[in-house]
Amino acid sequence: MTTRLTKYLLVLFALLVTLAPVYWLVTISFKREIDQFAVPPKWFIFTPTLEHYADAFIARSFGQYLLNSLLVAVSSTICALVIGTLAAYALARFRLPRNLDRKLALWILSTRMFPAIVTAVPLFLIMRDLRLVNTRVALIIVYTGLNLPFVVWMMRGFFAEVPRDLEESAMVDGDSRMGVLVRVVLPLVAPGLAATAVFCLIVSWNEFLFALVLTQTDEAMTLPVGIAGRVTQYGIKWGAMSAAAVVAMVPILAFAMSVQRYLVRGLSLGGVKG
């Protein structure tokens, strides 16, 4: 009985720690500026207002940033999943001479081992020469590259767990290699695919550095850069930033909840055999 009580108390404490900042953020977005930093803090009772939401999405371009973020995150996730899954399948199933398949996999992983900022300037120069600075395409390309190593390694693990017999049986049954991948293998690794997709989406959604370097205009800017842009020389627009941040959380939360069923299975599946 007491152990159970302790358990619940600990869970409550963990929840409090995790959710307090989120609660603070959400309340700030609904508080009048005068209540935001009142001393003592107005935890629960304040006059709610929607002025910051109006400010962020009507007066300023947060709606455009949101659209940019959605386009960039979804497109780059789809690109990374398609390319990465095909690469992972090949690496999991085909043996190349001189252990080249393993070396190739390690090389792909190694691209994640140097700090991202090292590539920021070269990437900017490449994108400038390609006339892609201040476009969403530039971010889609960069985020696809950023997520590829992760997709390849995650999916390679999932593919390795699919029994070869199934694929061989399907091929003797008359299906092509690609048909086997689509009809037999992919449905079996769907939980893994979902988990990988969520991760890619979160990375692209939250990415700040490359977005800052590569986009300076409202037409291409994503939410993280847009929100940070409200820190100005005249003051910090806490209300508008909070309102934008609350809206930024919603799509990821919705997506994660909709694939949660797969997510748990996918992550635990990957945990058993890496």
Added chain:
Amino acid sequence: MGPMGPMGPMSITIQSLSKSFGATAVVNDLCLEIGDGEFVVLLGPSGCGKTTTLRMIAGLEAPTAGEILIDSRRVNDLPPQKRDVAMVFQSYALYPHMSVAQNISYPLRVRKIDAAKIQQQVRETAVLLEIEPLLTRRPRELSGGERQRVALARAIVRHPRAFLMDEPLSNLDAKLRLQMRGELKHLQQQLGTTTVYVTHDQAEAMTLGDRVAVMNKGVLQQFAPPLEIYHWPANRFVAEFVGNPGMNFIDGELVGGEFRAGSLNLKLRDDNLPQGGPRKLTLGIRSEHIRVAAAAHDGGIPANVYVTELMGSEVFVVLELNHRRLVARAPGDFRADTGTTVWLDFDLTQAHFFDPESGAALK
């Protein structure tokens, strides 16, 4: 019964087929001729290359050397999709995310056959294998025997020109295995489809095969009908591997028409003597050709009882003779305590002789 594919069953010819993985030779210079509609069993201990051979016929493994011909056409470079054979895997390899009906229809769906025809063929096959009530279930909801039937149904449904089966009964419990063995034989005779069947179980090989190819360490030992394999084994390995229990062997030498091994002296008739063989040789005799008597009698050879194993209709008597173990079969009512002496009669007209060096049978 059941319409054949447009071409009917196929013949499979294997010529000097070899396969090595790195430095290890798994199959070595294998030659087999498998006729139209024949049921051929590849028999051997694990690691003898029988499964690799089957996978090479299916196209899942590329041969290192040699040819595979289907109806006299070389198929070495043909992918598995184009060989028109169906394979039943040891693990059944049912697609876990598909229902039984979807599993069975898979080979038809990838061939883009029209839906009405698919449904009709799936139904016919399900009726044939008595799995109609299971069509909407998932593989994980099936028992081992039911999965086995679904795997067979998926192989049969498209009327392939040959079946390749890799130990399909080995995951079933003993009783079900016997039942499925009979059904499989019946089904193959009904359909008349060329079948290559891999097993390590000599009883399965004997009961199922029109001909049995015994393999050991990648090398074909003998390829003949089951009874020929049993009664005229080509070498010591085949004699020991086929039959339950395997053949008994006694090393000795031939001196003037007598076989001598220690205190054992067996007088052979001239027509039982191997022609032109070496002086030293190995005598082989099956357990049913050793008669055991509890009482001493003229010509009986004394031996100690090591243990008796009751099989119901008969008794396996394990004997010790000159520090060698022999197994004899006795009628079901025979009893002898461990350590007691019994008397043996060898039916030497049924004896086999083998070269002790090469193991080859001597005629």
